[in-house]
Amino acid sequence: MFPTYRESERPRCPFCGEPFERPPREVPREQGDFYRFLCSCGAVGALDVTGHNLGDALMETIAFAYGNDWELALAMEADEDYDIKYIDCYHPGDHRVLAGHSVCKTGMAAFVFVKQKSRKHLH
Numbered sequence: 001m002f003p004t005y006r007e008s009e010r011p012r013c014p015f016c017g018e019p020f021e022r023p024p025r026e027v028p029r030e031q032g033d034f035y036r037f038l039c040s041c042g043a044v045g046a047l048d049v050t051g052h053n054l055g056d057a058l059m060e061t062i063a064f065a066y067g068n069d070w071e072l073a074l075a076m077e078a079d080e081d082y083d084i085k086y087i088d089c090y091h092p093g094d095h096r097v098l099a100g101h102s103v104c105k106t107g108m109a110a111f112v113f114v115k116q117k118s119r120k121h122l123h
């Protein structure tokens, strides 16, 4: 049984705390193709519906954060040039994050967020 809904379980940008909208139903399901969106704080979020491709989702998100410039993105270093944060245990049907390991199963959807520490390289 799922715990009762709590405001804290609303999916929020891990950088600024802004709640974000439910992704569209038809999220891409092919490997290497992730639903991505931009938060108002400048962080880029990507949804991995399977929870198994977060490594790929992360790379895509970093590239997206750098204007799809893979060369530039690969030259950047985590913690140095950008920060990475994850939201796991996301329940797409309810659009909420499940808290606690008892309800969080592997294979649930997850988000990865990337935010540049400096925007000097962008455009």
Ligand SMILES: [Zn+2]
Pocket (backbone or CB within 6 Å): 013, 014, 015, 016, 017, 018, 039, 040, 041, 042, 043
């Ligand atoms: Zn944000």
